[in-house]
Amino acid sequence: DTAVSQTPKYLVTQMGNDKSIKCEQNLGHDTMYWYKQDSKKFLKIMFSYNNKELIINETVPNRFSPKSPDKAHLNLHINSLELGDSAVYFCASSQFETQYFGPGTRLLVL
Amino acid sequence: GQSLEQPSEVTAVEGAIVQINCTYQTSGFYGLSWYQQHDGGAPTFLSYNALDGLEETGRFSSFLSRSDSYGYLLLQELQMKDSASYFCAVRESGNNNDMRFGAGTRLTVKP
Numbered sequence: 001d002t003a004v005s006q007t008p009k010y011l012v013t014q015m016g017n018d019k020s021i022k023c024e025q026n027l028g029h030d031t032m033y034w035y036k037q038d039s040k041k042f043l044k045i046m047f048s049y050n051n052k053e054l055i056i057n058e059t060v061p062n063r064f065s066p067k068s069p070d071k072a073h074l075n076l077h078i079n080s081l082e083l084g085d086s087a088v089y090f091c092a093s094s095q096f097e098t099q100y101f102g103p104g105t106r107l108l109v110l
Numbered sequence: 111g112q113s114l115e116q117p118s119e120v121t122a123v124e125g126a127i128v129q130i131n132c133t134y135q136t137s138g139f140y141g142l143s144w145y146q147q148h149d150g151g152a153p154t155f156l157s158y159n160a161l162d163g164l165e166e167t168g169r170f171s172s173f174l175s176r177s178d179s180y181g182y183l184l185l186q187e188l189q190m191k192d193s194a195s196y197f198c199a200v201r202e203s204g205n206n207n208d209m210r211f212g213a214g215t216r217l218t219v220k221p
Contacts, residue, residue, distance in 0.1 A: 099155060
């Protein structure tokens with residue numbers, strides 16, 4: 001059974017489009033996260049949700065909006081995609097110190 | 111400011127021992143974690159140190175010195191499959207328990 005899953009795995013789209021990435025965890029964790037990993041492998045936290053409440057909102061553009069319909073899901077919606085949004089986006093969940101990452105979504109904006 | 115410093119690249123041969131250092135500067139501190147990421151894969155948890163000292167898990171060990179704001183990951187009996195990027199990460203107290211990652215150390219294991 002997959003602990004943290006993301007869809008889609010690959011996403012190729014044009015500038016200006018709106019896209020969503022879905023994430024689900026079946027670990028029963030209270031906190032979920034979205035990370036962005038750029039081409040230089042730098043891993044930066046974007047958002048986290050704890051019991052459906054946003055507790056971290058890093059300085060990301062407001063074109064990015066997390067949506068959590070329930071504790072097991074944290075989706076990421078991106079409006080008006082830009083070239084610089086091309087990266088790998090990882091969803092993760094945690095209960096204590098260990099973070100469990102999803103397989104990543106490779107986004108390429110053309 | 112808040113930062114984590116680790117070497118960008120390390121190269122070693124099979125069977126050797128390698129140490130990847132991490133120094134951190136944070137406003138508050140809970141503990142130091144290490145993650146491994148293979149090319150094309152997701153980061154996976156290796157270890158966590160909240161207290162000073164050495165934690166051993168098989169071929170991998172992790173060390174923390176809170177007074178020196180320093181830790182390291184020690185990999186013994188290196189295998190080719192250990193070639194990957196290794197990230198240190200800190201959880202900061204007083205900042206929504208934010209988890210911050212270092213830039214990663216690319217380890218290449220050669221035959």
